[in-house]
Amino acid sequence: MAHAVTAFAKPPVRRAAMILHTPRNPPEPWQARRHSVRHGWRIPFAAIEWVWEWAAFALSNWAFLEVLEYLSSFSVLVAVIFYFSESGDRVKARHYQAWQVINTAQGKGGSGGRIEALQELNADKVPLIGVDVSSAYLQGLRLERASLVRADFASADLRMSDLTGCDLTLANLSGANFRSASLKHTVLANADLHDADLNAVDLSDADLSGAMLDGADLRHARLDNIRWQSIRSLKDANLAGVIDAPPGLMEWARARGAVEQPGGDQ
DSSP: OOHHHHOOOOOOOOOOOOOOOOOOOOOOOOOHHHHHSGGGGGGGHHHHHHHHHHHHHHHHHHHHHHHHHHHHHHHHHHHHHHHHHHHHHHOOOOOOOOHHHHHHHTTTTSOHHHHHHHHHHTTTTTTTOOBBBBOOOOOTTTTTOOOTOBEEEEEEOOOTTTTTTBBBBTTTTTTBOOOOOOOOTBBBBBBOOOTTTTTTTTTTBBTTTTTOOOOBBBBTTTTTTOBBOOOOOOOOOOOOTOOOOTHHHHHHHHTOBOOOOOOSSS
16 A cells, blocks of 8 residues: 555655755764764765755845845836837838848849838838838848838839838839739739739739839739729830739720730730
């Protein structure tokens, strides 16, 4: 029975390490300790242990150590308070660095870290009004619901990007490559899209009021529920193979110079 109890005994609970400031009793005199040691070879070890016991006894009665422990706990609390109080400054510094990346690379090709910078600013809901990333390589950019009024994306590579729900009112998108990108629910009012590559782009529910689409490649683009009645111009825009064009759009577009040239792209 004793063995069974031992087998099913609960393991000891490990507690977090901490200093307990409880009064200690002074160790017994050395002579008493010496006589309690049965084997002579153990005397040096017993002496060392006895010395450390006296050291622990002396330190346990030193109030300065207890004060130090309280101060260390207080310093952690102060550090936490300062961390949260300065969070706003850290966010501002992060935004400043992101804008530096964007502005330093302005007018240059390549990405230059602008994809990450733009996405970080948008994630923090910073308006990107008037941002200039013309000619930049931004393939795969994700800027859902970004405020991009008057932004300049001229000749930028935005293939397979996600600009769902963005406000691109008055934006310069001329010559930009949007192939296979998502422009669903995007506001493109009065935007300049001449010569833009919109092949296989999803423009569902987009607002194209006042947009200029002269020479734009709209082959295989999805056009369901777009606002098209007030498109400013689309001369030579290629509408071959468009998907879900609203009733009346194709006839209206042909009358204003749009073409349907399938070409070699699928």
